[in-house]
Amino acid sequence: MKRPVCAGLAIAVASLPGAALAQAWKPGEIVLGSPTTIQAGFRRCEVIRGPEANNYFVLNCLQWFLDHNGKKKRYEAVTRVSGDWIKPNDPSFEPDMQFASVRAAAATAARPAPPRAAPVQAAGGPAKAGSYHCVFFINGMLQTVPGFTLIGNGYRHQNGGGGTIRRVGGTIEFVGGPLDGQAGKVGPNTVHLYNDKRTRTVIDCDTKG
Known part of the structure; x- marks a missing residue:
């Protein structure tokens, strides 16, 4: 049928x-x-x-x-x-x-941070705008981690997303996005990212602008 x-x-x-x-x-x-x-x-x-x-x-x-x-x-x-x-x-x-x-x-x-005492001017000046390539050493080998781009008072992460940045003396702090809460020591064309306790730098990022 x-x-x-x-x-x-x-x-x-x-x-x-x-x-x-x-x-x-x-x-x-x-x-x-x-x-x-x-x-x-x-x-x-x-x-x-x-x-x-x-x-x-x-x-x-x-x-x-x-x-x-x-x-x-x-x-x-x-x-x-x-x-x-x-x-x-x-x-x-x-x-x-x-x-x-x-x-x-x-x-x-992303909320504005509360006012702080006037910071000491960073010896190396403000972090330079541009794309930063980041690396760190582990077991004696150089490893690459996702970098970021600094634009004005903000940043964009290599993997997407971003937020704002603020500077206190020779330190740059990331607010919002993938690097929220991360801090780094600013040098000429470099940002050296700290560990959580900010006792030492663990990731080196540099740019040529």
Whole structure:
């Protein structure tokens, strides 16, 4: 006995992969997306627009990395993700990576610092604007870590995100973004990043402007 044509079409539609549902993602909707198109690469994202060519969406995704002290640094980054690698949001997925908490932390870090006593003028002058390449030694080997770019009273991180900077004497402090709370000793064309206790420098960054 032959199946009705309409029933066959219904079965075919029901068996389509998640990409067929990609048209349902609306701007402002929170989803899980994998910019790297691998299972372990899913991140919590906010839909900006789409679908565009080849069923790609523009998403604002929460990203993170571990700094040299093993501290988790969280930030937002805009990227393009295939509709095949977008799925509904799951609140239990990476519970510490929620837009509300990440943005609240960024807003707190970006608040102006309370007035301080007039600082001593830095011997090396203000840190020079430009892109800084950063390295450190571990087990006798030179390793490269993500750098940053100083622009006016702010900075942009190599991995995305950024914030403001302030200077106290010969020290530069990063406020907001991936380097929030980090401090460094300023030298000619260099910034030497301190450890958490600021007892010694552990990462050397330099620029040619």
